[in-house]
Amino acid sequence: xxxxxxxxxxxxxxxxxxxxxxxxxxxxxxxxxxxxxxxxxxxxxxxxxxxxxxxxxxxxxxxxxxxxxxxxxxxxxxxxxxxxxxxxxxxxxxxxxxxxxxxxxxxxxxxxxxxxxxxxxxxxxxxxxxxxxxxxxxxxxxxxxxxxxxxxxxxxxxxxxxxxxxxxxxxxxxxxxxxxxxxxxxxxxxxxxxxxxxxxxxxxxxxxxxxxxxxxxxxxxxxxxxxxxxxxxxxxxxxxxxxxxxxxxxxxxxxxxxxxxxxxxxxxxxxxxxxxxxxxxxxxxxxxxxxxx
Numbered sequence: 001x002x003x004x005x006x007x008x009x010x011x012x013x014x015x016x017x018x019x020x021x022x023x024x025x026x027x028x029x030x031x032x033x034x035x036x037x038x039x040x041x042x043x044x045x046x047x048x049x050x051x052x053x054x055x056x057x058x059x060x061x062x063x064x065x066x067x068x069x070x071x072x073x074x075x076x077x078x079x080x081x082x083x084x085x086x087x088x089x090x091x092x093x094x095x096x097x098x099x100x101x102x103x104x105x106x107x108x109x110x111x112x113x114x115x116x117x118x119x120x121x122x123x124x125x126x127x128x129x130x131x132x133x134x135x136x137x138x139x140x141x142x143x144x145x146x147x148x149x150x151x152x153x154x155x156x157x158x159x160x161x162x163x164x165x166x167x168x169x170x171x172x173x174x175x176x177x178x179x180x181x182x183x184x185x186x187x188x189x190x191x192x193x194x195x196x197x198x199x200x201x202x203x204x205x206x207x208x209x210x211x212x213x214x215x216x217x218x219x220x221x222x223x224x225x226x227x228x229x230x231x232x233x234x235x236x237x238x239x240x241x242x243x244x245x246x247x248x249x250x251x252x253x254x255x256x257x258x259x260x261x262x263x264x265x266x267x268x269x270x271x272x273x274x275x276x277x278x279x280x281x282x283x284x285x286x287x288x289x290x291x292x293x
Contacts, residue, residue, distance in 0.1 A: 023076040023108040025053055025085060027118040029066045031093075031126035037100070039120050045070020046121060048192040050091040056082045063088070065194035076115075082107040085117055091198060094206025098122040131159050131291035132190035133167075134210045134237050138282010140250070140264065147174055149264060151250060151282070155212050155237070156187045159291035166214065169235070171252055173262055177224035180254050180262055182216040182233055190286070193238060202242035205288045209238045211274075218254055218261055231256045236274050237284040248284040249276030 029051065030043040051072045054061040060081065064074040076083065086103045100120045108115065125131075137152030153169035166185035172178070188211040192198040200208045213234040220226035231254050238249035251274050254262035260271045267275035 022078060023113050023115070024073055025051075025076060025083070025106070025115045025117060026071070026073040027051075027116050028070045029072065029087065029119045029121065030070055032120055032122050033126045037120075037122070039118055043120070044126065046093065048091065048194045048198070049093075049121075050088040050194075051085060051119070052088050053083050053085045056084070067194075076108060080108050080110070087119055087121075091192075092121060093123055093125070093192070094199060095125055096121050096123045131288060132187070132205060132207050132210050133157055133159050133287050133291070134212075134239070134284065135287070136237055136248075136250075136282065136284035138245070138279050138284075140277055141280040147280075149173055151252075151279075153182070155185050155210060155235075159288070166212075169212075169216070169233075171254075171262065171264070172221070176262075177220055177222045178218055178226065178262065179221045180216060180218050180231070180233070180252075182214050182235075184216070185212050185214040187212050188234075196240060200239040200242075200286045203285075203287055203289065205239075205286045207286055207288075208240055209236055210286060211236050216254070228256060228261060231261060234274075236276055237286075238276050239284050239286040242285075243283055245281055245283070246278060248279050248282075250279055250284060251276040 029046045029049050030039050031046050033044050034042045047066055047068050049066050050063050051074060052063045053074045060077045062074050064072040066072045084103050084105050087099055104117045106115050133156040135154045139147040140149040141147050150172040155167045155169060157167050165183055169182035171180040190207040190210050192208050196208060199206050216231055216233055218228040218231045233254045236251040241247040250264055252264040253271050263271050264277050265275045266277055267273045
């Protein structure tokens with residue numbers, strides 16, 4: 001098997017598909033939610049941190065990002081060896097004060113193909129949901145430059161869930177002649193996408209995405225007299241650049257008891273999969289000012 005090389009200064013290398021006979025390291029990265037300084041019931045998984053593994057001779061290195069539940073897997077060399085594993089510091093959530101263990105060591109043997117190591121991070125925000133809010137506006141166009149969707153609004157303004165019902169979000173689906181209004185909005189999570197730099201700038205925040213959901217309306221425009229009444233929605237806005245044209249991303253799923261009514265996603269076959277689309281014009285901007293932590 002071709003060896004993989006991971007260089008800390010040159011981005012990140014994801015683990016390849018695991019073979020049945022390969023050694024691999026797996027485990028979880030947790031956040032100390034109850035303050036007892038150990039992994040215990042109630043601690044929460046940390047998404048989007050990079051666990052790095054290097055062998056003792058520095059001839060093999062690989063890494064893996066944690067998923068939504070904090071789990072990770074890193075494929076190891078086919079040869080027996082000894083290793084050190086650690087979390088890359090610049091992928092830790094903002095405000096993290098420590099990690100336990102800082103590094104962990106292990107060796108592979110013929111009898112032990114699966115090695116398990118967990119990490120615990122210490123962060124004042126562990127005991128409460130992350131706080132952020134979002135403003136945005138722009139379009140998602142087709143290849144000819146014509147807008148398919150126009151989007152805009154504010155989610156959780158000033159981090160107040162009760163301000164104007166948690167905000168308002170508008171999306172016009174031009175090709176279908178439909179206007180969606182999100183009028184009662186709840187923020188589910190603020191976090192960082194694996195594979196992208198953590199945080200956002202202008203204003204500076206420790207997050208690069210916000211997940212939200214709620215209830216709204218979907219009605220026809222421009223001669224379309226459709227009215228779906230109350231509808232449900234889930235969304236994700238990703239802020240990767242100040243002035244997010246061709247960089248920031250948006251996912252939006254609008255549905256009712258009969259099925260999906262509007263879907264902005266790169267995975268149309270799986271509507272519940274959060275698969276944001278890159279916006280063509282405009283900007284999606286995260287904020288944390290006035291957030292109670």
